[in-house]
Amino acid sequence: MNFVDKIKEDLNNIKVLIQDRNFKPFWRPALAIIVMLFFVIWLNGTYKDRVSIVKKKIEAQQAESDNEKDYKVSKTKYQNLLAQLPPSGQKNEWILLQLEAISNKLQLKDSVKYVKGQNTTYGIFEISTAIISGDLTYNQIGRLVETIENNPQFLRINKLSLNRQENALGKIAVRIEVYTAFLEEHKVVSKNTGRKK
Numbered sequence: 092m093n094f095v096d097k098i099k100e101d102l103n104n105i106k107v108l109i110q111d112r113n114f115k116p117f118w119r120p121a122l123a124i125i126v127m128l129f130f131v132i133w134l135n136g137t138y139k140d141r142v143s144i145v146k147k148k149i150e151a152q153q154a155e156s157d158n159e160k161d162y163k164v165s166k167t168k169y170q171n172l173l174a175q176l177p178p179s180g181q182k183n184e185w186i187l188l189q190l191e192a193i194s195n196k197l198q199l200k201d202s203v204k205y206v207k208g209q210n211t212t213y214g215i216f217e218i219s220t221a222i223i224s225g226d227l228t229y230n231q232i233g234r235l236v237e238t239i240e241n242n243p244q245f246l247r248i249n250k251l252s253l254n255r256q257e258n259a260l261g262k263i264a265v266r267i268e269v270y271t272a273f274l275e276e277h278k279v280v281s282k283n284t285g286r287k288k
Contacts, residue, residue, distance in 0.1 A: 176273065177245070186246070190205045190269065193238050194223075196238065217273045220268055224265065225264075226259055235267070236248060246269055248267055250267070252267075
């Protein structure tokens, strides 16, 4: 008797038992199947909860990792900005010394005047301004603006005004307001205490 004939005989035997309404041989297998189904359902629910908890932990760790990366990038940018800012101890004269060095470098010492402007507080920074004025050519103005904006330490042009001179051919009266930012040391949060100094 081959395998297919054996299956057919078993199916006929089951059919005869069902027709005689003799369900006794089916109780044990049916009970075992029901117990197995309940066990599988219980395991599925338990593992679903565990998988959900693990997924939440993984998502939390990923969010924490992303936040840490963002923090490090922001911290690096902040430190780079601080490295460009002038030393706080030289607030009064620093911007004028920078403008004097720029005018000497461009050989404009006799052509321009510079005076200290006002200081204003903005958050943890103190914004300090200075004004450059003089009669210059377009070429000199361009080089002056470029040198100020590309200064290794933080100097930026806030306002630039030009007025053509009627009596000085080729020269333009220029007025440039330059600013820089100093860190207000007493407002910096201390690393150790978490309080303001």
